[in-house]
Amino acid sequence: MISTNNLREPIDKICFFLIAIFSFIIVLLISSTKFCYEGKCLFNNNPEVKEFSWQDKKIGSIDKAFYLVFDRPMSHESVEANLRIEPSLEGKISWSGKRLVYTLERVIPYGRNYRLSLQKAQEKFRGKEELGAEIEPFIAEFQSRDRAFAYIGSQGEESGRLILNNSTKQNKTILTPENLTVVDFKFTKNSEKIIFSAVNEDNDNADFKQVDIYEVTTGLSNDLTPKIPGELKLILNGKEYQNNQFDLAGENQEIIIVQRIKHNDPLDFALWKIAPNKVPEKLDTEGGDFTITPDGKGIAIAQGEGIAILPIESENQEKIINFLPKYGQVLTFSNDGSSAAMINFNKDNSELRYTRSLFYVNNQGVEKELINIKGSIIDCKFNDNGNQLFCLLTELMQTETELIEKPYFVAIDIQSGKIIPLVALPKYQDIKISVAPDGLGILFDQLITENDLPKKALKNLPTNEDLLTNSAELIVGSRLWLLTLPTSESPQAKLEELPISGFKPQWSP
Template sequence: MTKSVLQLQPIDKLSLSLIMAFSLVIGGLVWGGKACGDNCFFHNKPRVKEFSWDNQQIGAKDSSFIITFDRPMDQTSVEQNLIIDPPLGGKISWAGRRLAYTLNTPVPYGKTYQVHLRGAREKFREGNQSGQTVEPFFSQFTTRDRAFAYIGTQPNEQGQLILYNLTDNKKTILTPPNLVVMDFKFYPNGQKILFSAAQKSRGSFGIRELELYTVETEIQGDSKQELLPKIELILDNKDYQNNQFDLASDGETVVVQRVNRENPADFDLWMVKEGSKPERLNAPGGDFKITPDGQAVAVAQGQGIAIVPLKPDAEPLEFLPKFGQVLSFSRDGSAAAMVNFNTDNANLRYIRSLYYVNNQGVQKELLKVEGSIINCQFNPNGTALYCLLTQLLEDKEEYIEQPYFAKIDIKTGQLIPLVSLPDYRDIEISLAPDGLGILFDQVITRYDPTPNDPLTTDSGEAIVGSRLWLLIPPNGKPVKGTKPELNALPLVGFRPQWSP
């Protein structure tokens, strides 16, 4: 007799039992999830998978953060429940499960910010049924310390590079007393400074013997140890005299104006990159600035500004015959503030014009002054310029210029005076990376310098002291009666520069 009934093995019986058990569990989960909604402990809630600024330290160039969810979210509920404390104005955009928050202005320095999200829901599923609420999310981030560097003028700090951290109220001397610093530039992350210096023993002759160095600042990072700043020689002065220099925004390239010691008629711009020998650019001229993209240099040549690629023997990309000086570039590199000296008309010998020039071919005159345009710097979003100007005063016996600060709206051309200064002598200004403060100096000079004076102005006067000031312009549009805040800092030095 043949068997017609299939005989199940023990392993088959176990498999069928497990399949039935799992089916019942899954069915219960699905039914229970529909029945009890948000109250089901076994129903996973949506959550934030990643926050790009989580416990990070950010700077002015960090303009947006991203929040990534583990599933599609109801965008309106997220936007209504996202809290940043203290508040930061910005715009929200979405790409699938990713929320991008772009700031309207750079985040203020020296602060801690908290980010909260509660009550937001995942995207609606079936019909009018609401999705699950998100797991409560909390994170925070900090901004860089508010800090700046300057050159000391007190007898025990004369010519030394000094870092002052306003956030921690901490002062650090970065260079040894045997070096006299003449100029310096911060690297983009603020962890190093490029500076030119000469031996203090050379006195006023040191201006012809400048060498380029870097020094670590130690103001960033988690280390709180007191470390001696590390100094490294970048460019010596054996065959060439080093004059003006500039540092590219990416910190990769240095451009230096150099003069051949054997043949002073041989002067040119040189490019210096880490690990490579200096290269001549074949771009002689006067004042210059590296463009924000780090690919070219704007140099004054004769009656105009040449834009020269940072490549040896390259031909100029553009020549702007109308202008004699580049004051500054906007942060995104799309525009520049330039000066027209009006040298084509002898009757306008004291007239200077400030122009806004962008990469779309716009050349807009913003201001015409009978005096000088000392410096202008773009605010972070490129909508205004903060300028140090002078006004020629009526005096039959002598030529007198009255310096003052002003804000100029680029769109309207409106000039808003901020504060007047008592005199003008080699004032240097620096606008904070978050746009909330302007540093400037007022040097004290002696008219009869000696060869032993290591610090001198561009006109050759001996620098014997200097005061540092902090100007805080009114936020937003000026309100009638609102005045800028002007503070004298308890520091003695000159050429202040904010850390990025």
């Protein structure tokens, strides 16, 4: 027979053990004692940062703000007084409950490492004036995107090839093989790929030069994960159609819009939509030069005597979102898509005939003439805030034998209309400009063509016959220049020639 005392003895031991454990936990809670392992503490009564949205990320021009989430209500004043960002980033703080939002006043400078820290901030009890415990010290790191740009090489083994110059890493990468001569290219929004058109020199076709469209990885990363450059993929061949101008559309620029002409039928001239994993689709759209709206949903295209804004989705292509009858060309949109810079060629105004006008147009119905000149308006780009335009213009000069266009850069303040001269250039020919996403400066090229050199020099110079200007002149060389834009610290623009032979430079986004 088993004694009940023998059964009760193990149960008593378990009870005493559990009582001891719970008593120990209660003592810990009362005394606020902490057990910590790898930075995480048990029974911690101090407030903490639960989430930081830019933790270990790469930040670019599209990133306007970050947020911090706390595990309990905090004293706003103590947090704002003790929040540190190194190097400093000017911004404004707003609150929503336990969430702090920090909105940058300007685009984050590229190519830097940043450190955010917060300590000595205190919790705030509802309905009480006194503050509570200090926050657990918080430290986090993040980076801005690499400062980099791509261009088409014009000399030696780089001739006709796509080159990426990473100023942050101080290296240069040839992205395309020798058999491809690049015609044009565009970065995707996340900078990890470039879409480009190129002539494949291995295609043996005596009737025409076949222009295909490809994508290639840049090696740039939108996060901290390493990426491999130079991975090539054919997207659209040019066997049946000549592929001309193209642009990137869609929310993530996953769609390519291409202007195509059929080789054996020049009247078959239209825009096509190339979407991932879908058959190329011919759009019911006619017109000339076009550009994609910043939201990626519309096409701004010259039609008749004006500019039409058309939706990209095929079921809505006949519906015009907007039509601007007096403009002949869209130069650029602001980053948020709320405004645009457009050209009026002044054909019908007898007083202004043979001149060009630059207009600022926004979605509030404002149409404002900024300049009127007898020369050319080559290109303009908005700054990040959309309150300033940087433009490449030309002045028409009459000599004894010919008319010459002298190029020069200006900055235009949209609100006041003030025109600020930046720098004059000695020569204009197919100059392409690109404004850095963080506002550092403007990249542009200076072409050297066959007409710029003596015939003797041209004979001894190795050239790529597919490197041509818009007027079909053979490009035998090109230099890249950087115009550093004025800042509050350095109010004068600075022009610097880069030790690079190339053309059509583009900053990565």
